[in-house]
Amino acid sequence: MNLLLADDEPMMLQILKEYFIKEGFNVLTAGDGEEALELFYEHWVDIAVLDWMMPKVSGVEVCKEIKKVSRTKVLLLTDKCDSEDELYALNAGADDYVSKPFEPKVLITHACKLLNWASQLRSGDLVVDMEAQKIYLDGSDVQATSKEFQLIKYLIQNKGQIVPRKMLLDQVWGVDYHGDGRIVDTHIRRLREKIGEIRIKTFRGLGYSLEVHPDE
Incomplete structure (x- = not known):
């Protein structure tokens, strides 16, 4: 912002x-x-x-x-x-x-x-604007795609918790999606390139978690 x-x-x-x-x-x-x-x-x-x-x-x-x-x-x-x-x-x-x-x-x-800051979810200098459907890092728009926005939205809503890959797939691509589940991994990788590698942690065999910022 x-x-x-x-x-x-x-x-x-x-x-x-x-x-x-x-x-x-x-x-x-x-x-x-x-x-x-x-x-x-x-x-x-x-x-x-x-x-x-x-x-x-x-x-x-x-x-x-x-x-x-x-x-x-x-x-x-x-x-x-x-x-x-x-x-x-x-x-x-x-x-x-x-x-x-x-x-x-x-x-x-x-x-x-x-x-209307209530419509924005935050983790440190990461801001997810629900109304504009944009992701800001340190005040700058990271130019996230629609799928990247949906992923970070769900992760930040469950910040600090492990979110199973299947749950992310269902939430972002829909329960009727029958393609390769690794599409989640691909989009997470691209998202990390935009917001930083260490923000999203991988739990092998379990899923992903958006880490809680130290100041929170």
Whole structure:
């Protein structure tokens, strides 16, 4: 998931960047509104977290520009805290609004809700987006095929458990599939090439397991 983070306070920018990276986001940072727009047009952005008061172009103006051309979620950060300011931000197209000062974890919770994070299953820096049917590693789309997505989806739903090859075959190819069962092994091998060899463990004669990340 690509997150565009824009704030003209370098220390705040670095602190928030580290928090979001720890949550599995790929973070693009900008020190002003003009740079934020340049990054937006250069990269795919899933969500933009923008400081309201920034030099060159304000966060509100960046928000308006983003909303003109995309469905990217926008969350505004501001020192302003009255209802009129909140209404102004929402009318500008912002999806959410967080007043300063705030705890980074609170901001992350707001961002995750905007992205419907519940529809995403995670294991460390590996994210399986159920709605988009994509696999992200360290914030980047690994370009998984439909079958690879279905395999990782079932493995991550049963994370830490051994899933028999026959069960994967039935779940992904269907119970009526009568081809070579080794097709599972072939797709697992290709999946490992995209997400890393050590994530999926083979249990000979039993099946496969997606290993639990150390931080989980």
